[in-house]
Amino acid sequence: MKLENKRILITGGSSGIGYATAQNLLQRGARVAISGRRQEALTKAVEGLRSFGDVTAICADVATGEGREETLSQALAALGGLDILVNNAGGLRAGPLSQLEETDIMKMVEVNLLAPILLTRAALPALEKSGDSMVVNVSSALALVGIPFYSIYAAVKAGVAHFGESLRRELKGEGIHVMTVxxxxxxxxxxxxxxxxxxxxxxxxxxxxxxxxIVAGMEEDALTVIRGGEQRQEMIALNRTDPAKLDERFAGLKDTLADAVKDHTAL
Structure with missing residues (x-):
């Protein structure tokens, strides 16, 4: 896909992967809208991105119905349509399942799984109108190899990956490609x-x-983009051929890993 002049919405675009992807796309001549929950972070992001091209900030929470409606309506108004939706917003809370709060579990399901599904559904009419469009779902390597203390995050990221795979086949031949990262x-x-x-x-x-x-994958109409290097590829392969061996490996690391990630949260 040629990205110049493409109208692109990136959720969770004020920092991290979303921000870096927005910058890369702007450098290729795309028009970009980024969304996020915090106005201060969005304002700072726009200040950093503006020198690269045409960018719009939308302050809304895509984990809520009202936030998704506001995100999409503002993006369509600013961009005049939509060619690419990048479902990047996400959040996590690590820890043993028995110790996770139900509210944190629900938040992870809402932002990582329900939000991309429902926002994509709402965006389909605009993407269909484009005729040359794409949905990019940012999953996680944990969707391919689950590790201890990330059971919910792994589950929702695996869910969004399979959502994308199924939707890609559903929309094949209709001018909407779906790529999973x-x-x-x-x-x-x-x-x-x-x-x-x-x-x-x-x-x-x-x-x-x-x-x-990610941007190279978009240009190539790739089906998936898998990162993590050679070590990650070896783990993915081993998880298919001898998952019990990985079970043993993680068992030996479990206590150390539990201590290392006990405060890991981004919700």
């Missing part, structure tokens, strides 16, 4: 409260590299 550990604000390091398999990739891969 599986970032590994990425150096973003979401990871600031995690103390898990390389010794536990958490090597953080620069956010710019992940954004570059």
């Amino acid at each position: 599986f970032p590994g550990g990425t150096d973003t604000p979401m990871m600031k409260t995690s103390n898990a390091g390389p010794e536990l398999g958490f090597t953080l990739e620069p956010v710019e590299a992940v954004a570059e891969a």
Whole structure:
């Protein structure tokens, strides 16, 4: 897909992968609207992005029906239509399932799974009108290899990945492509409260590299973009061929991992 002059909405675009992807797309001549929950962060993001191109900020929470309606209506008004929807907004809370608060579980389901499904459904008429459009769903490497203490986050990210796969086949031949992104550990604000390091398999990739891969995938009409390097690819392969071996590996790390991620939250 040629990205120049494409009208693009990126949820969760005020920082991290969303922000870096917005910058990359603006440099390619796209017109971009970013959404987020915090006005201060959006204002700062727009100040940083404006030198790269035409960007609009929308303060709304896509985890709510009202927020999704506001996000889409403002994006359509600012852009004059929609060619690409990037479902990037997300949040997590790590910890043993028995210790997670029900409210945190519900928040993860709402922002990571329900929001992209319902926002995509609402955006379909505009995407159909475009005739050359795309939905990009940002999932996670944890959707491919689940690890201890991230059971809910892994579940919702696997859900959005399979939502995208099914929808891609549903819309095949109708002018709307669907691409799913599986970032590994990425150096973003979401990871600031995690103390898990390389010794536990958490090597953080620069956010710019992940954004570059996402945009390259969009240009190539890729089906998926999987990050995390050779080590991640080996884990994915092992999870298919001998998952019990991974079970044993994580069992040996469980106590150390539990302590490292006990404060990991981004909700």
